[in-house]
Amino acid sequence: QVQLVQSGSELKKPGASVKVSCKASGYTFTDYALNWVRQAPGQGLEWMGWINTNTGDPAFAPGFTGRFVFSLDTSVSTAYLQISSLKAEDTAVYYCARKARGRYHFDYWGQATLVTVSS
Amino acid sequence: QSALTQPPSASGSPGQSVTISCTGTSSDVGAYNYVSWYQQHPGKAPKLIIYEVTKRPSGVPDRFSGSKSGNTASLTVSGLQAEDEADYYCNSYAGSNNLVFGGGTKLTVL
Numbered sequence: 001q002v003q004l005v006q007s008g009s010e011l012k013k014p015g016a017s018v019k020v021s022c023k024a025s026g027y028t029f030t031d032y033a034l035n036w037v038r039q040a041p042g043q044g045l046e047w048m049g050w051i052n053t054n055t056g057d058p059a060f061a062p063g064f065t066g067r068f069v070f071s072l073d074t075s076v077s078t079a080y081l082q083i084s085s086l087k088a089e090d091t092a093v094y095y096c097a098r099k100a101r102g103r104y105h106f107d108y109w110g111q112a113t114l115v116t117v118s119s
Numbered sequence: 120q121s122a123l124t125q126p127p128s129a130s131g132s133p134g135q136s137v138t139i140s141c142t143g144t145s146s147d148v149g150a151y152n153y154v155s156w157y158q159q160h161p162g163k164a165p166k167l168i169i170y171e172v173t174k175r176p177s178g179v180p181d182r183f184s185g186s187k188s189g190n191t192a193s194l195t196v197s198g199l200q201a202e203d204e205a206d207y208y209c210n211s212y213a214g215s216n217n218l219v220f221g222g223g224t225k226l227t228v229l
Contacts, residue, residue, distance in 0.1 A: 035218075037165075044122070044223035045157070045165065045208050050216075059216040062120065095164060104212035105155035105170035112164055 002026040004034075004096050004110035011116045017084040020113045022096030029077040030054050035106060036070065036081050037095040050099060051079055086117045120213050123148065123221035130227040131199045139224045141192040141209030147219055149190035153212035156185060156194045159223075160205045169194060196226070204228045 097106035
């Protein structure tokens with residue numbers, strides 16, 4: 001069965017960096033792009049962008065450029081989201097979600113990773 | 120791009136139908152048949168319930184249906200049940216490898 005398993009909660013200080021992982025199983029990793037979605041406390045979903053698991057090419061939503069990096073380790077079917085220079089407003093739950101090539105919906109989601117930025 | 124516009128809340132009694140709208144522009148909802156809807160219960164990950172405007176994934180009850188007219192997509196939940204109480208989000212492809220979510224609608228079953 002398809003699973004996306006994310007790394008655990010993180011507590012970071014402002015200015016630090018964080019790296020969230022999303023390990024895929026139950027399907028061919030390179031057949032689907034992996035997306036990242038942010039949900040701030042009590043707020044809605046924001047699409048951050050995706051990474052092409054074939055080429056490693058990322059695509060970022062406006063507002064998620066500069067401090068955000070998407071990367072892969074295809075040898076372990078894992079995608080990563082790295083956020084640098086963390087700010088309090090980065091405090092949120094982050095989800096990875098799978099998207100088929102040429103399709104524009106997310107059929108499987110990770111269980112979420114809470115990132116808290118606090119001094 | 121701007122978030123798609125959804126009503127903050129909607130409600131209905133058990134057995135009734137409720138429709139949630141999702142308004143975009145001619146560059147996103149109006150341009151592509153790539154509107155999807157997600158159901159999110161508190162503390163849980165979102166779940167896909169409608170994709171490509173009208174299609175339902177396997178296992179999603181046929182009480183959930185989607186449609187689109189112009190720049191506005193809609194999700195209709197028929198025969199409301201208590202377990203339908205959740206947040207609902209629309210999403211649309213917006214061209215150039217961009218996607219955009221709606222602000223979300225909290226559905227209350229009275």
